[in-house]
Amino acid sequence: xxxxxxxxxxxxxxxxxxxxxxxxxxxxxxxxxxxxxxxxxxxxxxxxxxxxxxxxxxxxxxxxxxxxxxxxxxxxxxxxxxxxxxxxxxxxxxxxxxxxxxxxxxxxxxxxxxxxxxxxxxxxxxxxxxxxxxxxxxxxxxxxxxxxxxxxxxxxxxxxxxxxxxxxxxxxxxxxxxxxxxxxxxxxxxxxxxxxxxxxxxxxxxxxxxxxxxxxxxxxxxxxxxxxxxxxxxxxxxxxxxxxxxxxxxxxxxxxxxxxxxxxxxxxxxxxxxx
Amino acid sequence: xxxxxxxxxxxxxxxxxxxxxxxxxxxxxxxxxxxxxxxxxxxxxxxxxxxxxxxxxxxxxxxxxxxxxxxxxxxxxxxxxxxxxxxxxxxxxxxxxxxxxxxxxxxxxxxxxxxxxxxxxxxxxxxxxxxxxxxxxxxxxxxxxxxxxxxxxxxxxxxxxxxxxxxxxxxxxxxxxxxxxxxxxxxxxxxxxxxxxxxxxxxxxxxxxxxxxxxxxxxxxxxxxxxxxxxxxxxxxxxxxxxxxxxxxxxxxxxxxxxxxxxxxxxxxxxxxxxxxxxxxxxxxxxxxxxx
Numbered sequence: 001x002x003x004x005x006x007x008x009x010x011x012x013x014x015x016x017x018x019x020x021x022x023x024x025x026x027x028x029x030x031x032x033x034x035x036x037x038x039x040x041x042x043x044x045x046x047x048x049x050x051x052x053x054x055x056x057x058x059x060x061x062x063x064x065x066x067x068x069x070x071x072x073x074x075x076x077x078x079x080x081x082x083x084x085x086x087x088x089x090x091x092x093x094x095x096x097x098x099x100x101x102x103x104x105x106x107x108x109x110x111x112x113x114x115x116x117x118x119x120x121x122x123x124x125x126x127x128x129x130x131x132x133x134x135x136x137x138x139x140x141x142x143x144x145x146x147x148x149x150x151x152x153x154x155x156x157x158x159x160x161x162x163x164x165x166x167x168x169x170x171x172x173x174x175x176x177x178x179x180x181x182x183x184x185x186x187x188x189x190x191x192x193x194x195x196x197x198x199x200x201x202x203x204x205x206x207x208x209x210x211x212x213x214x215x216x217x218x219x220x221x222x223x224x225x226x227x228x229x230x231x232x233x234x235x236x237x238x239x240x241x242x243x244x245x246x247x248x249x250x251x252x253x254x255x256x257x258x259x260x261x262x263x264x265x266x267x268x269x270x271x272x273x274x275x
Numbered sequence: 276x277x278x279x280x281x282x283x284x285x286x287x288x289x290x291x292x293x294x295x296x297x298x299x300x301x302x303x304x305x306x307x308x309x310x311x312x313x314x315x316x317x318x319x320x321x322x323x324x325x326x327x328x329x330x331x332x333x334x335x336x337x338x339x340x341x342x343x344x345x346x347x348x349x350x351x352x353x354x355x356x357x358x359x360x361x362x363x364x365x366x367x368x369x370x371x372x373x374x375x376x377x378x379x380x381x382x383x384x385x386x387x388x389x390x391x392x393x394x395x396x397x398x399x400x401x402x403x404x405x406x407x408x409x410x411x412x413x414x415x416x417x418x419x420x421x422x423x424x425x426x427x428x429x430x431x432x433x434x435x436x437x438x439x440x441x442x443x444x445x446x447x448x449x450x451x452x453x454x455x456x457x458x459x460x461x462x463x464x465x466x467x468x469x470x471x472x473x474x475x476x477x478x479x480x481x482x483x484x485x486x487x488x489x490x491x492x493x494x495x496x497x498x499x500x501x502x503x504x505x506x507x508x509x510x511x512x513x514x515x516x517x518x519x520x521x522x523x524x525x526x527x528x529x530x531x532x533x534x535x536x537x538x539x540x541x542x543x544x545x546x547x548x549x550x551x552x553x554x555x556x557x558x559x560x561x562x563x564x565x566x567x
Contacts, residue, residue, distance in 0.1 A: 010374055025388070041409065095283050095287040102280055107287070118504075122301035124305065124545055128315070210525070244400070262384050
């Protein structure tokens with residue numbers, strides 16, 4: 001009996017906290033349907049008179065911010081960047097964990113050592129180098145640099161190291177080649193950690209802000225985060241309804257992916273944190 | 276194993292090329308730039324040894340003044356943000372951990388959801404919530420007959436706004452780490468403590484906390500480093516104001532590189548910032564694990 005009472009109390013408190021916690025998102029969505037005059041003066045969360053004008057104005061022919069282009073850029077950059085990271089990291093981690101790579105120990109300590117150096121150190125030199133070779137404001141700097149991260153290699157390496165080699169050895173005895181082993185033995189084995197790496201990388205690239213803001217300048221090349229930042233700093237900011245409509249459009253794709261892949265995100269925290 | 280060294284090298288090569296091009300070269304090139312007079316648009320102006328480092332650290336010129344101001348602002352933020360960031364996420368984890376099993380996933384997802392929101396979206400939302408004129412919070416205060424506050428242009432309210440936005444944005448990740456740690460606490464210990472008549476605080480102090488101490492230290496360390504990287508929120512919500520009091524170190528570096536066209540000094544500041552962060556991390560590791 002006592003534990004039932006406790007369950008109800010905890011659930012009630014949690015519901016209250018959750019409502020406060022969700023307020024910014026709920027406010028964002030409701031405000032995007034408010035008219036300008038109302039949104040500037042109201043203390044009510046729910047619109048008195050609903051309007052979709054904020055949305056039609058950002059998608060219409062006379063829209064001043066190409067938000068769909070920005071979202072498309074984010075989609076391209078995020079997909080290509082994640083695919084690249086997963087591809088190079090899986091091959092590198094497998095090589096380090098299982099194959100006979102000359103200088104393996106050195107490469108492994110480089111991978112671990114690089115994790116300790118903060119990103120701010122590489123940011124401006126990398127920007128300068130991309131400018132020197134004339135690749136600013138293209139997809140190249142928006143996609144390629146993420147592949148240098150060593151966290152993914154480290155994750156998969158650790159996973160493989162703790163995993164018995166029996167299946168691989170059996171496959172070798174059966175005369176399987178390297179491609180066959182990778183595809184039919186290793187990939188199924190490392191699937192959970194690859195899923196982890198995929199969701200973290202995806203979200204990290206989707207939400208990255210400082211780096212893409214340095215390397216893009218034309219409106220056509222901006223990602224959603226950079227475009228949105230320009231809106232916050234620009235003259236459109238004076239209309240909260242329109243600002244929130246843009247924020248909803250830029251945020252909802254990530255929220256949907258997050259809710260559907262929630263299991264993998266939770267697992268990713270477990271995998272990247274300490275044991 | 277019959278897989279040759281050549282194949283191993285071929286398979287390692289894609290990552291290795293990426294790593295060298297986009298990590299190793301920028302790191303060493305950054306150190307090289309910091310030893311030269313170097314403007315973004317004029318390029319390399321010659322070797323100056325450690326002069327940039329002396330300029331940044333000496334305290335007697337405008338670069339140094341802005342560096343120390345940015346460092347101080349960042350340290351102020353680290354100082355007052357870390358405790359709420361860690362404690363709120365621990366509190367949420369304790370709450371979620373006690374929720375009946377059927378509802379647990381729902382609440383866990385809810386409190387984790389802001390993890391999927393970008394810093395620019397967070398800033399757009401909180402800037403309009405807290406804007407002085409026409410912002411939602413002040414409209415609510417007006418309705419309640421409470422005098423509205425100048426949230427974004429007056430201290431300490433500007434820092435409070437940044438703190439609220441940061442707490443909301445980042446606690447989900449730490450909460451999940453704490454939930455996982457709490458799941459592993461031995462349930463029998465609670466029963467034994469209960470039989471001994473321990474209240475909830477004693478149970479937390481003597482059973483829960485010792486079991487999750489490792490994760491607690493890990494969260495503390497990663498939170499300090501994350502707060503040190505303060506950038507998007509202060510750039511977009513307060514624009515560094517009022518009177519540059521929320522201008523973070525990364526904002527200062529960016530200004531030196533782009534507005535003051537001095538890549539040499541800016542890169543030097545970035546290297547020093549990197550070293551400070553590595554020292555903080557190293558010191559924490561040493562402190563946390565010195566007994567082992």
